[in-house]
Amino acid sequence: MVQAIDLPRNETGIASVLGVLKQRFGEKFQTGEAIREQHGHTTTWIRTQAPDAVVYPQNSDEVAEVVKICAEHKVPVIGFGTGTSLEGHVNAPAGGICVDLTDMNEIVAVHAEDLDCVVQPGVTREQLNTYLRDQGLFFPIDPGANASLGGMTATRASGTNAVRYGTMKDNVLALEVVTPKGDVIRTASRAKKSSAGYDLTRLMVGSEGTLGLITEITLKLQGVPEAMSSARVSFDTVDAACQAVMMTIQYGIPVARIELLDALTVKAVNAYSKLTLPEAPLLLLEFHGSEAGVAEQAELFGGIAEEFGGTGFEWTSSAEERNKLWQARHDAYWASVALRPGAKGISTDVCVPISRLSECVNAAQERLDELGFIAPIVGHVGDGNFHTLPLIDMDNPDEVAKADEFVGWLNDLAISMGGTCTGEHGIGQGKRPYLVKELGGAVDMMAAIKAAIDPDNIMNPGKILSL
Incomplete structure (x- = not known):
């Protein structure tokens, strides 16, 4: 089993920081064991490593203040969104301070005419899409869990819609970040493209809190399609299903989602979601576009599925039926x-x-x-x-x-x-x-970047790199 490696603790620095933060943040600063354990908890099998305290900032200035205090005493800082990460991202192997960004959940601005918005990191994807619903817009990245957009940015999340809309790296225009020194910087503007210097936005997307704390995100939005349809089809083997997927992509059919469930998953989903799907390898698809376009896409895919032995092909534009199928897919873990x-x-x-x-x-x-x-x-x-x-x-x-x-x-x-x-x-x-x-050697370059930006290794130490 991958073990959570304990790193050396700065006991003197941690003690000093706890006192300063308690005095400064009052009830927004917590050291209770249950809260600390919750913020070091991981949803995988890696041992929990709790921080020494949790602080709940309300804005970028407060985040910067926390980081400056920790930087002065060389104490680790670990960002926290909703805690849905899977590889021990929020563990505190050297102790330190967890910065819970839940309260920074304001949708700062929506620029509908430019198809972008500005949000704080604690905004969740479901919260944003509910807010956008009456404006004919949506944010397409859907990892399944109702994760925070700050966490999704930090881990370069993707999910079911990535085949058409890309991952977080393709949908983040700019970031506001608190650096390991406690400075607040912006990585880019709202422009859809730029060749102005290093691409710091992409550097921060996927950095997992090791280079700074994200405090504001500018995101691309999409217009809600005129029509959506979903399809399902069963196959005798996983191999046949995968061959159908490969042919679909190679033919350039613009599927929005194409998901595989093996026979065991279908069996589990049937029992959990009270469905009656054939217990065989299954593909679930979704098409976005015009009424005529989604019908054509579904029919083209149906022909490909038949070529590889697909059976029980059905497609529907009913929102109720679509939502039922995709909710079952999202519940597949449970x-x-x-x-x-x-x-x-x-x-x-x-x-x-x-x-x-x-x-x-x-x-x-x-x-x-x-x-x-x-x-x-x-x-x-x-x-x-x-x-x-x-x-x-x-x-x-x-x-x-x-x-x-x-x-x-x-x-x-x-x-x-x-x-x-x-x-x-x-x-x-x-x-x-x-x-x-x-x-290979690219990891050495990552380590050099980390050392240059965060020489005291206070930002989420022990993640990505063995530091």
Whole structure:
């Protein structure tokens, strides 16, 4: 199992910071054990490492003040959104101060004519889309969980719509960031393109809080399509489903979402969401565009699915039916965990070039079967990204060891195929051993950037890099 490595603590500095922050922030500063544990909690199997305190700033100036105080005493600072990350991103291996950005949840401005908006980091994706609904706009990045937009930016999140709308790196125009010195900087303007200097926006997107704390985000928006339709189709094998996906992408059909659920996941979803889907590998799709366009796209895909043995092809433009299917997809994690009550779901993801997708998914299924795991597989397969969820008895050392072996094997396999050890979960603590395997000497450049920006290593230490 990937262990949470403890880093040296600056006990004197931490004691000094606790006193200063308590006096400055009063009730917005908490040291209760339950709150600290909650803010060090991880949704994967990495051991929880709680911070020494949690502070709840209300604006960028307060964030900057917290960071300046911590920087003066060389005390770690860990950003926190909603706590839905999967690789130990919010752990505090050297102790320190957790900066919970929940209260910074204002939608600052919506520029409908420019298709962009400005939000604080505590705004969640569902909150933003509810606010935008009556303006005919939406924000397309949908990782499933109702994550905060600050956290989504920090981890370079994506999700079900990425095949058409890209990931967070494609949808963030500019950021306001508090640096490790406590300075407040802006990385770009609202312009849709710029060649003005280094692209600091992209540097911060996906930096996982290791280079600064994001306090404001300028996002691209999309117009709500005239029409949406969803489709589903079953296949005899995962291989056939993946081949249909590859053909769909190569033909240039502009699908908004194309999701794979293996037979075990379909079984779980049927039981959890009270559906009657055929318990076989399933593709769920969504098309956006005009009424005629979405109908044409669905029909074109139907022909491809038939070529690869797809059965039970159905498509609908009914909002109620679409929402029912996609809610079931979003509930797949909880549905899958219910397959083995009391077990821990170990969610891991990889992403490979789409031409290797079928090979990689098949190999993962075979390896999981060899290890004897109940392990559903789902995937944002339009961009070659999929997730496995071995259900593990954490009190069984043999199972834990086998799960650790599998995760390492899958990461290595994806890298060997020209892919990545993580398509969207991020590195955090859990994926650090594989980053060097994937990127080699580029990791040294990352370390040099980190050292230049954060020489005292106070910003979320122990994440991404082994520092």
